[in-house]
Amino acid sequence: MSQFFQIHPDNPQARLIKQAVEIIRAGGVVVYPTDSSYALGCHIGDKNAVERIRRLRQLDDKHNFTLVCRDLSQLGLFAKVDTAAFRLLKTHTPGPYTFILPATREVPRMLLHAKRRTIGLRVPGQPIAQALLEELGEPLMSVSLILPGNTEPLVDPYEMRQALEHHVDLIIDGGFGGQEPSTVVSLVDDQPEVLRVGCGDPEPFGG
Numbered sequence: 001m002s003q004f005f006q007i008h009p010d011n012p013q014a015r016l017i018k019q020a021v022e023i024i025r026a027g028g029v030v031v032y033p034t035d036s037s038y039a040l041g042c043h044i045g046d047k048n049a050v051e052r053i054r055r056l057r058q059l060d061d062k063h064n065f066t067l068v069c070r071d072l073s074q075l076g077l078f079a080k081v082d083t084a085a086f087r088l089l090k091t092h093t094p095g096p097y098t099f100i101l102p103a104t105r106e107v108p109r110m111l112l113h114a115k116r117r118t119i120g121l122r123v124p125g126q127p128i129a130q131a132l133l134e135e136l137g138e139p140l141m142s143v144s145l146i147l148p149g150n151t152e153p154l155v156d157p158y159e160m161r162q163a164l165e166h167h168v169d170l171i172i173d174g175g176f177g178g179q180e181p182s183t184v185v186s187l188v189d190d191q192p193e194v195l196r197v198g199c200g201d202p203e204p205f206g207g
Contacts, residue, residue, distance in 0.1 A: 002165045004157075009033070009174045012131040020170055021135040028169030029053055031145060031160055034068070035126040036096040036199045037153035038160065038177040040168070041068065041140040045108040050141065056167050058148040065111050066098050066120040068140045070133035075121050078106050078139065085187040088205070094125035096178075096200040100186040111141065118188055128174045144181040152179050 003023070005016045024030055029042050029052050040056065042049030044067065054061070069075040072089055079101035081089065089099065103111075103119040111119060122142070124130065133140065145153045147163060154160050157173035164171060183200030186193040192205040 002161075002168045003170045004161055004165075004173060005170065006173045007128050010127055012128045012174075014131075017128075017131045017135050020132060020172060023170045024132075024136060024140070029056075029167075030170040030172065031157075031164060031168055032129060032132060032140075032172045033126055033174035033177050034096075034122070034124040034129050034142075034182070035094070036124075036144075036178050036180060036182040038145040038155070038157075039068070039142040040145055041132075041142040043136075044139050044141050045110075046141070047110065050110060052167075053143060056164075057143060057146070059143070063143070064120050065141045065143055066122050067107070067111065068122045068124060068129065068133065068142045070130065070139075071123060074133075074139060075123060078104055079119060079121055080104055084190075088187065088192065089123075092200075092204065093123035094130070095123070096125075096182045096198065098122050098182045098184045100184065100188055100195065102188060116188065118186075120184070122182060126174075128172060145177075146181070153177065153181060155179055 007016050024043050029049050040053050098120045100118050107119050155177045180199040183198040184196040185205045194202045194205050
């Protein structure tokens with residue numbers, strides 16, 4: 001049976017954030033809000049937790065997880081960022097975007113795109129997500145909370161509780177979530193390429 005924390009969306013309670021991070025560090029799978037939709041997250045490099053998320057979402061081993069980072073300096077540990085990419089990232093983070101970038105050696109192999117050695121990274125602006133990342137001190141491995149058979153993410157924390165209370169360790173209720181996932185932008189080549197249009201405006205990237 002999962003735990004269910006009601007955390008204030010603008011002023012997260014430090015005590016509950018601390019407890020949530022203890023669950024993550026102990027190998028737990030958590031549902032938490034981002035500035036796009038709710039997401040499933042776990043500790044970076046935790047194979048068991050990753051497998052649980054894969055089973056829950058019915059994902060194959062080709063599906064890329066995203067590393068959700070606290071800020072650009074943390075993101076820079078896991079991705080190779082040239083000057084042009086840095087300017088774009090500085091302008092558009094934090095925000096509802098996932099950026100595909102060449103990965104550094106810090107990234108666990110199971111997270112890499114097998115052929116291109118790339119990784120998806122995010123810096124969310126959502127206060128609960130930021131508080132979790134601040135307390136954790138490292139990125140969260142995440143995927144959007146879109147359950148098998150659905151095309152859109154779950155938005156109501158009570159519905160999440162009904163669907164997932166026997167499958168995850170913690171559900172964070174931070175109010176209703178968004179219905180769209182993040183906009184995905186590749187910064188691997190010279191020109192940015194919008195791979196998926198979500199709730200982030202694709203216009204600045206030529207989308």
